[in-house]
Amino acid sequence: MLKMHNIRKSYRTDTIETHALRDFSLEVNEGEFVSVTGPSGSGKTTFLNIAGLLETPTGGEYRLDGEDVSNLNDHQRSRLRNEKIGFIFQGFNLIPDLNLFDNIDVPLRYRGFNGKERKKRIEKVLEQVGLSARAKHLPAQLSGGQQQRVAIARALAGEPRFLLADEPTGNLDSLMARQVMELLEFINEWGTTIVMVTHDPDLARRAHRNIQIVDGQVSDLHRTTAPAAAEIA
Numbered sequence: 001m002l003k004m005h006n007i008r009k010s011y012r013t014d015t016i017e018t019h020a021l022r023d024f025s026l027e028v029n030e031g032e033f034v035s036v037t038g039p040s041g042s043g044k045t046t047f048l049n050i051a052g053l054l055e056t057p058t059g060g061e062y063r064l065d066g067e068d069v070s071n072l073n074d075h076q077r078s079r080l081r082n083e084k085i086g087f088i089f090q091g092f093n094l095i096p097d098l099n100l101f102d103n104i105d106v107p108l109r110y111r112g113f114n115g116k117e118r119k120k121r122i123e124k125v126l127e128q129v130g131l132s133a134r135a136k137h138l139p140a141q142l143s144g145g146q147q148q149r150v151a152i153a154r155a156l157a158g159e160p161r162f163l164l165a166d167e168p169t170g171n172l173d174s175l176m177a178r179q180v181m182e183l184l185e186f187i188n189e190w191g192t193t194i195v196m197v198t199h200d201p202d203l204a205r206r207a208h209r210n211i212q213i214v215d216g217q218v219s220d221l222h223r224t225t226a227p228a229a230a231e232i233a
């Protein structure tokens with residue numbers, strides 16, 4: 001599903017060039033749940049941003065569903081991103097003035113779904129994350145864990161095949177973190193491929209596979225259980 005070969009990403013400022021990713025190669029199969037760990041500054045977010053087509057690599061090849069997406073223009077990348085990829089961030093990124101229903105509605109409007117289709121999708125995902133009764137609440141009226149579940153619902157409403165999560169439990173206490181992790185595991189069982197960056201070793205171990213990034217490279221591939229892709233095939 002995701003195949004990166006010798007990806008490089010450098011950031012250049014006036015005085016210094018930082019090599020955030022160096023000869024970074026990785027394959028993620030359809031249906032897998034992959035956790036990504038590594039020291040601060042090792043390139044985890046850079047990898048996720050390239051995987052999610054938010055940034056372009058400086059070099060190397062990236063194939064998504066068999067299509068070479070290494071050199072797409074902004075318009076092509078945002079079209080593919082909207083079609084295939086959902087994002088979850090540490091800070092939830094909800095719009096404070098909009099209730100839950102309307103927060104989830106924003107990307108669906110952008111995608112051009114009609115009102116009936118949007119309502120159907122929003123009700124479905126709110127039910128999936130257990131927050132149907134809260135549709136008219138504002139984000140500030142929810143706990144951190146509930147806000148993250150809304151952010152997950154918003155990502156799911158677009159029915160992405162691929163969900164990218166950057167420290168999704170970083171702002172949560174351990175109970176809420178576990179609940180969010182359980183929700184991600186359910187979503188993965190329903191068929192969505194997940195790549196999750198985390199600093200939490202317990203959560204990282206619960207994925208099918210953990211990848212460590214050190215100095216911009218994959219340092220170790222360690223499979224903890226059989227991949228979901230093999231179960232699906």
Ligand SMILES: Nc1ncnc2c1ncn2[C@@H]1O[C@H](COP(=O)(O)OP(=O)(O)OP(=O)(O)O)[C@@H](O)[C@H]1O
Pocket residue numbers: 011012018019020038039040041042043044045046047
């Ligand atoms: N926009 C940018 N401009 C310049 N340097 C950058 C930029 N984004 C990232 N970097 C550098 O690239 C390297 C990798 O950063 P990245 O954010 O991917 O690390 P990370 O593993 O996600 O770190 P953390 O765990 O602290 O979030 C770091 O040295 C960082 O300073």
